[in-house]
Amino acid sequence: MKQQNAKALQELFQTYLENLSYAREPMGLYKPVEYVLGIGGKRIRPTLMLLAYNLFKEDVHAVLSQAMALETYHNFTLLHDDLMDKADRRRGKPTVHKQWDENAAILSGDAMVMLSYQFMMKDCPAMYVRPVMEVFSQTALEICEGQQWDMEFERRQDVTAGEYMEMIRLKTSVLLAGALKIGAILGGASEADAQKLYDLGIRIGLAFQLQDDYLDVYGDPKVFGKNIGGDILCNKKTFMLITAFERAGEETKAELQGWMTAEQYDPARKIEAVTAIYNKEKIGDICLAKIEDYYKEGMGLLEEVGVASEYKRHLSDFIQGWMHRKL
Amino acid sequence: MKQQNAKALQELFQTYLENLSYAREPMGLYKPVEYVLGIGGKRIRPTLMLLAYNLFKEDVHAVLSQAMALETYHNFTLLHDDLMDKADRRRGKPTVHKQWDENAAILSGDAMVMLSYQFMMKDCPAMYVRPVMEVFSQTALEICEGQQWDMEFERRQDVTAGEYMEMIRLKTSVLLAGALKIGAILGGASEADAQKLYDLGIRIGLAFQLQDDYLDVYGDPKVFGKNIGGDILCNKKTFMLITAFERAGEETKAELQGWMTAEQYDPARKIEAVTAIYNKEKIGDICLAKIEDYYKEGMGLLEEVGVASEYKRHLSDFIQGWMHRKL
Numbered sequence: 143m144k145q146q147n148a149k150a151l152q153e154l155f156q157t158y159l160e161n162l163s164y165a166r167e168p169m170g171l172y173k174p175v176e177y178v179l180g181i182g183g184k185r186i187r188p189t190l191m192l193l194a195y196n197l198f199k200e201d202v203h204a205v206l207s208q209a210m211a212l213e214t215y216h217n218f219t220l221l222h223d224d225l226m227d228k229a230d231r232r233r234g235k236p237t238v239h240k241q242w243d244e245n246a247a248i249l250s251g252d253a254m255v256m257l258s259y260q261f262m263m264k265d266c267p268a269m270y271v272r273p274v275m276e277v278f279s280q281t282a283l284e285i286c287e288g289q290q291w292d293m294e295f296e297r298r299q300d301v302t303a304g305e306y307m308e309m310i311r312l313k314t315s316v317l318l319a320g321a322l323k324i325g326a327i328l329g330g331a332s333e334a335d336a337q338k339l340y341d342l343g344i345r346i347g348l349a350f351q352l353q354d355d356y357l358d359v360y361g362d363p364k365v366f367g368k369n370i371g372g373d374i375l376c377n378k379k380t381f382m383l384i385t386a387f388e389r390a391g392e393e394t395k396a397e398l399q400g401w402m403t404a405e406q407y408d409p410a411r412k413i414e415a416v417t418a419i420y421n422k423e424k425i426g427d428i429c430l431a432k433i434e435d436y437y438k439e440g441m442g443l444l445e446e447v448g449v450a451s452e453y454k455r456h457l458s459d460f461i462q463g464w465m466h467r468k469l
Numbered sequence: 470m471k472q473q474n475a476k477a478l479q480e481l482f483q484t485y486l487e488n489l490s491y492a493r494e495p496m497g498l499y500k501p502v503e504y505v506l507g508i509g510g511k512r513i514r515p516t517l518m519l520l521a522y523n524l525f526k527e528d529v530h531a532v533l534s535q536a537m538a539l540e541t542y543h544n545f546t547l548l549h550d551d552l553m554d555k556a557d558r559r560r561g562k563p564t565v566h567k568q569w570d571e572n573a574a575i576l577s578g579d580a581m582v583m584l585s586y587q588f589m590m591k592d593c594p595a596m597y598v599r600p601v602m603e604v605f606s607q608t609a610l611e612i613c614e615g616q617q618w619d620m621e622f623e624r625r626q627d628v629t630a631g632e633y634m635e636m637i638r639l640k641t642s643v644l645l646a647g648a649l650k651i652g653a654i655l656g657g658a659s660e661a662d663a664q665k666l667y668d669l670g671i672r673i674g675l676a677f678q679l680q681d682d683y684l685d686v687y688g689d690p691k692v693f694g695k696n697i698g699g700d701i702l703c704n705k706k707t708f709m710l711i712t713a714f715e716r717a718g719e720e721t722k723a724e725l726q727g728w729m730t731a732e733q734y735d736p737a738r739k740i741e742a743v744t745a746i747y748n749k750e751k752i753g754d755i756c757l758a759k760i761e762d763y764y765k766e767g768m769g770l771l772e773e774v775g776v777a778s779e780y781k782r783h784l785s786d787f788i789q790g791w792m793h794r795k796l
Contacts, residue, residue: 171617222579226572245553245620248575249613252549255582256610263602271598275590283583286576290498293572 144200145453148460151192151202152185158206159185159213174238174250175257178217181233186464187212187321193457194325194339197449204265205328208274211261212321215278218254219285219317221247226293255282266328273327281320288313295379303384307348315347331447338443345440346461349433353465355380356429359417371413377402381432383416386425394419437465471527472780475787478519478529479512485533486512486540501565501577502584505544508560513791514539514648520784521652521666524776531592532655535601538588539648542605545581546612546644548574553620582609593655600654608647615640622706630711634675642674658774665770672767673788676760680792682707683756686744698740704729708759710743713752721746764792 146154164176188209192202223229224237225247231237239247262278263271291309295301322343326336358373359382373380386398398419401412420426440461444454473481491503515536519529550556551564552574558564566574589605590598618636622628649670653663685700686709700707713725725746728739747753767788771781 168614168617168621170621171614222575226575248549248553249617249620252579252582253610253613255579256606256613259586259602259606260610263599263606268599271602272590272595275586275598275602279583279586279590283580283587286580286583287495287498290495290576293576294495294497 143453145196145456146192146202147456148189148193148463151196151456152189154202155185155188155192155206155209155213159210162210170242170246171250171253174221174242174246175254177241178221178238178250178254179214181235183217183233185213187216187317189460190318190343190457191321191325193460194322194331195329196325197447197453197457198326198329198331205325207261207264208266208324208328211258211278212317212324214254214258214261215282216317218251218258219289221251221254223289225251226289258282270327274324277320277323277327281316284312284316288316301379301384303381303388306379306381306384310348310351311344314351315344318347318350319343335447335449338447342440342443345436345443346465349436349440349465352381352429352433352436355382356426356433358382359420360426371409371417374413374416375409381429382420382425385428386419386423389423389425389428390419394423433465437461470780472523472783473519473529474783475516475520475790478523479516481529482512482515482519482533482536482540486537489537497569497573498577498580501548501569501573502581504568505548505565505577505581506541508562510544510560512540514543514644516787517645517670517784518648518652520787521649521658522656523652524774524780524784525653525656525658532652534588534591535593535651535655538585538605539644539651541581541588542585542609543644545578545585546616548578548581550616552578553616585609597654601651604647604650604654608643611639611643615643628706628711630708630715633706633708633711637675637678638671641678642671645674645677646670662774662776665774669767669770672763672770673792676763676767676792679708679756679760679763682709683753683760685709686747687753698736698744701740701743702736708756709747709752712755713746713750716750716752716755717746721750760792764788 159179164172164179166172188206191209191212192205195205196202220232221238224232225239225244229237230240235241237247238250242250259275259278262274266274288309288311291305292313295306295309319340320343322339323336326339331339355373358368358370358380361368361370363370372378373382377383383398387395390398398416401407401416404412441458444458444461445451447454486506491499491506493499515533518536518539519532522532523529547559548565551559552566552571556564557567562568564574565577569577586602586605589601593601615636615638618632619640622633622636646667647670649666650663653666658666682700685695685697685707688695688697690697699705700709704710710725714722717725725743728734728743731739768785771785771788772778774781
């Protein structure tokens with residue numbers, strides 16, 4: 143069976159995406175859609191879906207529309223999340239509510255949901271329509287739940303690490319998991335294999351977010367691409383911060399709390415001080431161990447999938463490359 | 470075949486809706502959904518769907534979930550439209566962005582879309598999943614297009630009656646049409662019959678909106694339930710106003726324009742003066758004739774549907790009752 147690596151699949155998808163046209167009326171509705179989908183991004187979800195499909199079937203062209211559904215849905219969530227978070231920029235470009243206005247962001251986002259359902263239905267073999275649509279709708283709804291928890295957590299001071307991981311599962315992992323599962327279903331995988339790939343997606347999503355949290359503190363700024371300590375400065379309730387509060391003694395907790403509530407401070411000193419607390423409490427090590435656990439669990443699940451090992455190489459290379467980025 | 474009238478079907482649906490539970494976490498996401506769906510409304514779309522289904526099949530219980538999908542989607546559009554229009558109240562209650570906040574309105578609205586897709590899939594017989602989902606997604610997308618046109622028309626001074634009718638078709642008619650068509654598909658109707666019912670829905674949607682425009686000027690305030698002249702006072706580009714501008718001579722147009730741009734005026738005098746222009750230009754008669762045309766066309770389409778005439782009585786009674794309300 144002919145198999146393609148992640149890069150080839152990602153390029154195939156990118157070409158497909160670029161050849162789609164949104165030159166439709168009303169332009170005020172479709173221009174923002176085209177803009178958002180054209181900004182770029184790593185196309186991780188479609189690539190995962192195609193890799194999963196390619197474990198079982200060759201003709202990846204047949205399911206590019208379903209890959210597009212996932213990318214469209216993902217970009218819809220970014221669009222509405224940026225509006226709710228009042229974020230001005232995304233991937234170096236103005237967000238839709240900045241480039242147009244809030245109503246454009248609301249309505250073009252809504253249209254992207256319907257478009258993603260249309261992409262998901264398009265040329266989907268009859269026998270897979272129901273299972274695929276069920277996974278997709280469930281996933282889509284769970285992502286809304288994750289975003290709701292995320293917004294609620296911002297206003298709460300008692301979020302536990304367990305609650306945080308569940309929020310991440312909903313907000314980030316289920317779409318990666320759904321992408322793998324939909325790819326598997328379309329590839330004709332057994333239910334057990336499709337579920338194993340889903341569970342793999344959950345693990346890599348959790349690992350990926352923990353890695354993001356870790357890199358914000360310990361990453362190499364030249365490689366990470368964001369400023370180090372950004373989460374610390376805005377008191378973001380990451381796994382690092384929550385775990386530090388859970389593990390630290392009263393005195394250290396008070397010190398951490400002091401930095402959180404300080405209204406005037408030198409940013410470099412705040413980052414340095416909070417990082418020192420993380421060092422003392424070994425939060426970085428705890429985080430790395432957790433990442434490693436999820437990664438190993440995920441790879442164990444992939445091993446169990448009932449296709450020849452050599453077929454799994456591209457998917458496992460992709461995940462490995464991704465997990466070891468910038469660490 | 471046992472058939473039920475609109476009132477019985479509407480009550481059946483209402484009971485179904487009231488027995489659904491949204492007591493799910495996160496409550497911040499689902500409470501607004503429950504609130505919006507619980508406020509009430511005439512449940513026109515599910516009733517139309519059930520009436521169309523009942524032309525062909527008896528067991529309306531089997532498709533209550535699909536009826537719920539339509540009502541959920543309809544209420545999602547109201548929720549997001551109210552947010553975009555900054556409307557404070559809907560059906561006498563605070564809108565979601567007033568009762569909670571804008572983010573709740575965005576995200577709970579999003580969740581309602583996914584819920585409506587889940588309701589549409591639920592227990593849908595395998596052979597109808599694809600045609601039903603295709604009609605639903607297309608309809609859902611067109612409603613976004615209609616809302617976009619509506620918002621754009623507010624900023625334009627050159628909207629034609631033709632453009633206005635197309636906007637209404639998208640914003641209002643396609644969901645009524647889609648409801649009838651989905652009911653027909655699930656009932657096992659032929660494609661031709663399903664399409665005739667769709668086309669009927671388009672006609673009654675257009676007629677319904679024109680009636681609304683007419684009643685704002687010529688309705689009986691005791692029956693209409695809204696204040697007469699509301700559209701005139703806020704310069705709403707209704708069929709009445711657009712047609713008046715299209716038909717009036719230069720002098721009358723200037724007078725009308727004067728009322729539109731006046732910053733200070735006695736509301737009662739503005740209503741009286743604009744109504745006098747409508748009277749002189751026979752705008753009311755033109756509007757009534759158009760309503761009658763759509764209604765007759767619709768009823769002609771219903772006659773052509775290939776089931777015994779007596780089966781059609783409940784659907785035609787429902788539409789008639791609706792068309793002759795308050796006129």
